Amino acid sequence: MTGAPQRIAVLGVRRRILSVVERVKLVDVARAAGVHAATASRALNPAARSEVSRRTVRRVELAAARLGYVPNTLARGLRTSRSYVAALVIPDITNPLFPPIVRGAQQVLSEAGFTLVLTDTNNDPATERAQVASMRAHGVDGFIVATARWDDPLLDELAEANVPVVLVNRQTSGSALPYVGGDGGRGIELCVDHLADLGHRRIVHLAGPSDTSTGRERAGAFRQAMRARKLPLTSAVVECGAFTEDAGEVAAQRLISSQRTFTAIVAGNDLLALGALAALADAGMQCPRDISVTGFDDLTFMDKLTPALTTVRVPLSDMGALGARMLLEWVEHRQARHLAQTLLPVELIVRATTTAPVATPRTRPA
Amino acid sequence: MTGAPQRIAVLGVRRRILSVVERVKLVDVARAAGVHAATASRALNPAARSEVSRRTVRRVELAAARLGYVPNTLARGLRTSRSYVAALVIPDITNPLFPPIVRGAQQVLSEAGFTLVLTDTNNDPATERAQVASMRAHGVDGFIVATARWDDPLLDELAEANVPVVLVNRQTSGSALPYVGGDGGRGIELCVDHLADLGHRRIVHLAGPSDTSTGRERAGAFRQAMRARKLPLTSAVVECGAFTEDAGEVAAQRLISSQRTFTAIVAGNDLLALGALAALADAGMQCPRDISVTGFDDLTFMDKLTPALTTVRVPLSDMGALGARMLLEWVEHRQARHLAQTLLPVELIVRATTTAPVATPRTRPA
DNA sequence: GTGAAAGCGCTAACAC
DNA sequence: GTGTTAGCGCTTTCAC
Numbered sequence: 001m002t003g004a005p006q007r008i009a010v011l012g013v014r015r016r017i018l019s020v021v022e023r024v025k026l027v028d029v030a031r032a033a034g035v036h037a038a039t040a041s042r043a044l045n046p047a048a049r050s051e052v053s054r055r056t057v058r059r060v061e062l063a064a065a066r067l068g069y070v071p072n073t074l075a076r077g078l079r080t081s082r083s084y085v086a087a088l089v090i091p092d093i094t095n096p097l098f099p100p101i102v103r104g105a106q107q108v109l110s111e112a113g114f115t116l117v118l119t120d121t122n123n124d125p126a127t128e129r130a131q132v133a134s135m136r137a138h139g140v141d142g143f144i145v146a147t148a149r150w151d152d153p154l155l156d157e158l159a160e161a162n163v164p165v166v167l168v169n170r171q172t173s174g175s176a177l178p179y180v181g182g183d184g185g186r187g188i189e190l191c192v193d194h195l196a197d198l199g200h201r202r203i204v205h206l207a208g209p210s211d212t213s214t215g216r217e218r219a220g221a222f223r224q225a226m227r228a229r230k231l232p233l234t235s236a237v238v239e240c241g242a243f244t245e246d247a248g249e250v251a252a253q254r255l256i257s258s259q260r261t262f263t264a265i266v267a268g269n270d271l272l273a274l275g276a277l278a279a280l281a282d283a284g285m286q287c288p289r290d291i292s293v294t295g296f297d298d299l300t301f302m303d304k305l306t307p308a309l310t311t312v313r314v315p316l317s318d319m320g321a322l323g324a325r326m327l328l329e330w331v332e333h334r335q336a337r338h339l340a341q342t343l344l345p346v347e348l349i350v351r352a353t354t355t356a357p358v359a360t361p362r363t364r365p366a
Numbered sequence: 367m368t369g370a371p372q373r374i375a376v377l378g379v380r381r382r383i384l385s386v387v388e389r390v391k392l393v394d395v396a397r398a399a400g401v402h403a404a405t406a407s408r409a410l411n412p413a414a415r416s417e418v419s420r421r422t423v424r425r426v427e428l429a430a431a432r433l434g435y436v437p438n439t440l441a442r443g444l445r446t447s448r449s450y451v452a453a454l455v456i457p458d459i460t461n462p463l464f465p466p467i468v469r470g471a472q473q474v475l476s477e478a479g480f481t482l483v484l485t486d487t488n489n490d491p492a493t494e495r496a497q498v499a500s501m502r503a504h505g506v507d508g509f510i511v512a513t514a515r516w517d518d519p520l521l522d523e524l525a526e527a528n529v530p531v532v533l534v535n536r537q538t539s540g541s542a543l544p545y546v547g548g549d550g551g552r553g554i555e556l557c558v559d560h561l562a563d564l565g566h567r568r569i570v571h572l573a574g575p576s577d578t579s580t581g582r583e584r585a586g587a588f589r590q591a592m593r594a595r596k597l598p599l600t601s602a603v604v605e606c607g608a609f610t611e612d613a614g615e616v617a618a619q620r621l622i623s624s625q626r627t628f629t630a631i632v633a634g635n636d637l638l639a640l641g642a643l644a645a646l647a648d649a650g651m652q653c654p655r656d657i658s659v660t661g662f663d664d665l666t667f668m669d670k671l672t673p674a675l676t677t678v679r680v681p682l683s684d685m686g687a688l689g690a691r692m693l694l695e696w697v698e699h700r701q702a703r704h705l706a707q708t709l710l711p712v713e714l715i716v717r718a719t720t721t722a723p724v725a726t727p728r729t730r731p732a
Numbered sequence: 733g734t735g736a737a738a739g740c741g742c743t744a745a746c747a748c
Numbered sequence: 749g750t751g752t753t754a755g756c757g758c759t760t761t762c763a764c
Contacts, residue, residue, distance in 0.1 A: 025757065025758090026757065026758065026759095027757080027758095035734075035735090036734065036735050036736080037735095037757090037758080037759095038734075038735065038736080038737095038758095038759075038760080039733080039734055039735075041758070041759060041760085042733095042734085042759090042760095045759085048759090048760090051733070051734090052733065052734080053733055053734090056733075056734085070499055070500075070502065070503045071503060071757090071758080072444075072503060072505070072756090072757055072758070073500075073503045073504050073505070073758095074440050074443045074444050074449070074504065074505045074756090074757080074758090075444055075740090075756070075757035075758040075759090076757080076758055076759075077440045077740090077758090078438075078440050078441055078444055078739095078740045078741065078742090078756090078757080078758075078759095079739080079740050079757085079758050079759045079760080080740085080758085080759065080760095081740080083440070083504075085504065092469075093459075093465045093468050093469055093472075094465045094466055094469050094666075096462065096465075096666060098465075099459045099460045099462075099464075099465060100460055102459050102484070102486070103458075103459055103460050103486060106459075106484075106485075106486045107488075110493075110497065115483065115485075115497075115500055115501065115504060116483070116484060116485070117481065117482070117483045117484070118468070118472075118482060118483070118484035119472075119481075119482070120468070120469060120472045120482075122473075127476075131476065131481075133436055134481055135481065136436065137436045137437060137438060137439045138439050138440065138449075138451065138481060139438070139439070139440045274670070299667075300460075300462060300666070300667070301665075301666070301667040301670070301671075304640070304667070304670075304671050305667070305670050305671070305672070306671070306672030391741065391742090392741065392742065392743095393741080393742095401750075401751090402750065402751050402752080403741090403742080403743090403751095404742095404743075404744085404750075404751065404752080404753095405749080405750055405751075407742070407743060407744095408743090408749090408750085411743085414743090414744095417749070417750090418749065418750080419749060419750090422749080422750085437741090437742080438740090438741055438742070439742095440740090440741080440742090441740070441741035441742040441743090441756090442741080442742055442743075443742090443756090444740090444741080444742075444743095444755095444756045444757070444758090445741085445742050445743045445744080445755080445756050446742085446743065446744090446756085447756080
């Protein structure tokens with residue numbers, strides 16, 4: 001990419017041990033190389049290097065390496081209004097969904113010489129707004145946002161102001177921003193098909209909140225898949241207040257006590273599935289003997305549960321990485337691929353929660 | 367605390383909706399309030415506010431609020447060499463051990479008006495050095511480091527240069543830096559006592575790598591606890607190459623094929639325990655019927671395994687929070703509590719991996 | 733190809 | 749109590 005980050009990399013290679021404490025300034029380097037600071041700046045800047053003689057470039061680079069020069073990005077940023085910092089905004093880092101996203105983004109970013117600033121909004125819009133304002137004040141070059149709500153004034157503002165923002169995982173209703181997520185629709189379709197193939201007809205969907213695109217998308221896909229399979233859809237969708245274990249448990253309890261008949265649950269995500277499993281266990285129903293359950297996301301350790309959770313694997317790390325790449329493109333080339341709405345392919349991971357034959361299906365398919 | 371972060375908070379309260387896009391400068395505010403920029407600066411700075419008349423303060427604050435002024439922290443940082451940014455250095459965010467630490471730190475930091483920069487070093491010292499250098503170039507005020515190795519030249523350099531650094535989770539041999547971690551010694555003691563109470567005599571420790579303080583500390587505590595209980599210690603400690611499932615599995619396999627007799631395993635952490643469990647299952651040994659296993663850390667979902675893992679709970683979030691508080695104290699009061707070495711209390715969580723009676727204890731206690 | 737000079741937005745001495 | 753001035757470290761015109 002451009003600018004200083006590369007220089008750092010170059011120095012890193014040159015010196016092998018990059019000083020972490022010295023505070024050498026550009027003037028010092030210039031002095032050591034016997035040139036003016038401006039010349040040293042040009043020599044060290046890939047974009048301007050061509051304006052300087054090869055000999056001078058070499059001398060400056062040598063001096064910089066010897067002194068262990070690390071450019072002061074604050075000063076540079078003040079001058080160029082570029083910081084080589086990208087902010088990642090997530091709702092809750094302790095939700096196992098997000099660490100892989102963080103990791104994917106961080107890898108791409110740091111390879112490109114960018115620094116990642118992480119912000120955990122604790123699922124609170126006010127906090128989020130304050131944090132984003134603070135990041136902007138710190139001069140971050142752009143945002144990767146994993147907290148998008150379906151109606152999200154903050155994102156609308158940012159989009160309107162032309163601030164580089166890429167959405168990952170969740171989208172807004174506006175869709176004015178580039179987005180990369182998993183193919184939730186396909187994932188749900190895979191779940192429904194799998195359960196239907198197992199003989200289930202009465203399938204219920206524990207939907208995520210409708211103020212998230214993932215919640216809406218999956219609920220919509222569920223209805224469509226049920227219709228496509230000609231399965232009964234009456235009161236088959238229960239919306240949960242949040243994508244959490246607790247919300248899943250509450251919803252499942254409600255479902256159980258409602259006396260509705262169902263032999264399978266398609267949960268909006270793994271946490272919801274976990275909650276449902278707990279509620280089922282409390283009600284004395286065994287999984288998968290009495291009922292089948294599917295999750296979504298394939299969080300860490302979902303394979304180690306008993307029964308192991310059938311779920312949909314989403315390439316979370318790729319999601320973070322691609323989001324970061326889209327942001328870099330915007331930031332570096334000063335133009336967003338505004339219409340880029342990428343859905344990453346997902347995969348059904350069949351495990352024990354759905355492997356057993358259905359005990360008491362209301363109807364058996366021919 | 368001091369400086370601008372508070373101003374942001376103030377503005378946040380005043381305006382309720384904090385603008386996130388406008389780029390109003392201090393001069394603009396000053397002009398609007400009919401004063402000089404320097405006066406506006408003083409009026410907005412809690413520390414210098416007393417030098418300004420109450421009327422002027424009010425006028426400036428009003429103008430700032432009306433214009434949606436957000437101070438440019440880059441410019442301030444350039445002048446004051448303070449950035450109100452703290453860096454958190456962790457080895458791998460996808461390791462469930464770290465998200466709670468991140469969360470705890472972030473909460474304290476953002477309450478104090480600080481921004482958290484997260485850096486995932488991927489367990490690579492070279493990457494870590496490069497990242498830390500980059501953060502320094504970005505003018506971060508201090509570091510919270512969760513990656514400390516027992517011999518760690520980077521940390522020695524930082525300590526010598528008097529850079530504010532607080533260690534969490536792991537320590538260095540030097541101990542020249544403030545540190546907050548869990549009481550690993552006590553945790554292991556609890557495990558050994560628990561197993562011994564169950565009748566186990568042949569207990570083996572799957573130790574973490576000896577280039578981490580946690581690995582060393584726990585191995586040492588294990589030996590001591592065994593000695594205290596007068597239990598046999600011969601070849602009872604196996605060091606694993608890393609705190610990972612794979613390393614635990616390999617070590618456990620080695621253990622099993624070595625024909626050593628043992629009826630219980632005290633693993634250095636949960637991941638190691640998970641690996642051991644897998645190896646045991648492969649070897650046809652059932653837990654807890656044939657053998658008991660304990661873990662360490664109580665990661666997410668450890669209660670949902672079958673059998674549920676007996677483990678030691680460490681207050682990870684508190685660890686991050688306290689680490690952040692210690693760093694803030696250093697940064698704000700310009701003095702480290704250099705000798706602060708805090709061990710947070712831990713708790714044994716007894717679950718299924720150790721609850722069954724021992725099948726074939728070599729000896730039963732009276 | 734290189735040097736001189738200005739200025740990014742802010743704060744800290746120093747005046748008054 | 750407030751204005752003036754200088755400068756943080758860098759990049760970028762503009763000369764030469």
